[in-house]
Amino acid sequence: MFIPKLYRSDDYDVMKEIIKENSFALLISSVDKIRATHAMMMLNEDHPEQIYIESHISRANPQAKVLKNGDEVLCDFLGAHTYISSSWYDHVNVSTWNYEAVQIYGTVELMNNDELYNHLEKLTSIYEKPQQCPMFVKDMGKEFIEKEMKGAFGLKILPTEIHIKQKLSQNRKEADFENIISQLENSEDTNSRQIAEKMKLIKK
Amino acid sequence: MFIPKLYRSDDYDVMKEIIKENSFALLISSVDKIRATHAMMMLNEDHPEQIYIESHISRANPQAKVLKNGDEVLCDFLGAHTYISSSWYDHVNVSTWNYEAVQIYGTVELMNNDELYNHLEKLTSIYEKPQQCPMFVKDMGKEFIEKEMKGAFGLKILPTEIHIKQKLSQNRKEADFENIISQLENSEDTNSRQIAEKMKLIKK
Numbered sequence A, B: 001m002f003i004p005k006l007y008r009s010d011d012y013d014v015m016k017e018i019i020k021e022n023s024f025a026l027l028i029s030s031v032d033k034i035r036a037t038h039a040m041m042m043l044n045e046d047h048p049e050q051i052y053i054e055s056h057i058s059r060a061n062p063q064a065k066v067l068k069n070g071d072e073v074l075c076d077f078l079g080a081h082t083y084i085s086s087s088w089y090d091h092v093n094v095s096t097w098n099y100e101a102v103q104i105y106g107t108v109e110l111m112n113n114d115e116l117y118n119h120l121e122k123l124t125s126i127y128e129k130p131q132q133c134p135m136f137v138k139d140m141g142k143e144f145i146e147k148e149m150k151g152a153f154g155l156k157i158l159p160t161e162i163h164i165k166q167k168l169s170q171n172r173k174e175a176d177f178e179n180i181i182s183q184l185e186n187s188e189d190t191n192s193r194q195i196a197e198k199m200k201l202i203k204k
Helices: A012-021 A062-066 A113-128 A142-150 A174-185 A190-203 B012-021 B062-066 B113-128 B142-150 B174-185 B190-203
Strands: A024-029 A035-044 A052-058 A072-084 A096-110 A152-167 B024-029 B035-044 B052-058 B072-084 B096-110 B152-167
Touching: A012 A035, A012 A072, A012 A096, A012 A152, A024 A062, A024 B072, A035 A062, A035 A113, A035 B072, A035 B096, A052 A062, A052 A096, A052 A113, A072 A152, A072 A190, A072 B024, A072 B035, A096 A190, A096 B035, A113 A142, A113 A152, A142 A152, A174 A190, B012 B035, B012 B072, B012 B096, B012 B152, B024 B062, B035 B062, B035 B113, B052 B062, B052 B096, B052 B113, B072 B152, B072 B190, B096 B190, B113 B142, B113 B152, B142 B152, B174 B190
Parallel strands: none
Antiparallel strands: A024 A035, A024 A072, A035 A052, A052 A152, A072 A096, A096 A152, B024 B035, B024 B072, B035 B052, B052 B152, B072 B096, B096 B152
């Protein structure tokens, strides 16, 4: 991901928020050929000196069959994004797309059984807590979850490069910037209104 | 992208809809290392015997500096997606994520100047038509657009493999399937309600 200086962030809170709000991300590898799997990802911060991404994909997935310890992968998290019409500026220009994204390059470390269990338990817990009748991993029965785990390929991604992008019209003068926000705020599209909020935040 | 048979589609209308509704997609290459750029993509169907993807990225993007004619890339289009809680089933099971996605492997063919102009004109036109005071490429002035085009790296992606995935709980029995739809329909999340609609469509 190309990030001109104006759009580059080194704010780890921004990174964490993008990852948390866009956990259904893309696991990309190029061991034998380019392969990309949409998968749930979580940031593990248990050891602040070595944060990493946790994820799992199906063992039947060809990507699981080629990924080995030490392989390089790229995790792509796309956040809110929306079209920005140049008709909202007070001068002639080209239209563009505003967005937030995080890309993490890292090396693969395969999970052992305990790590996979903990990963599935944590992940399920996050999404089940808000449910009316939550179904937690611990309630699924030992035999059932052991069978399920055999079909899951758990992996940790140890970051080697972290890229945080906030392309939010930082290159626009104040009048245009304000008009973009007001156009987006009036949109029926959730993503557009989210970008308006992000733009207001970076302005502060 | 791994697609179990149950979730595989060969319906080109489904593909076209996913591409159209999720045109801000991901261009992935592995020439020197894995690189992925979020970019606007359009399906070109002028010649039905050879459809292709049109896109452009910044010339300053390192990916533009390495991509050559004939290189293999992967275009990833993620459609609507949402969490499916196993608490909505009438039996113990694991939770999952429903989603639609299209992945197109293809070879790169760099655009010439005329192709790039037509691409930018078409792309801008799609997004500007609904604007209150549309700003079309033809209204930007020859000198201005020629300058802008110098900064754009236009490319066509000629498909070698097309993968269409609709993971929409097709593996669930009717009662669970219906309950998932009703749970999603009651969600405040646009994506969830979209998935409910897609599920109703595949049922018909």
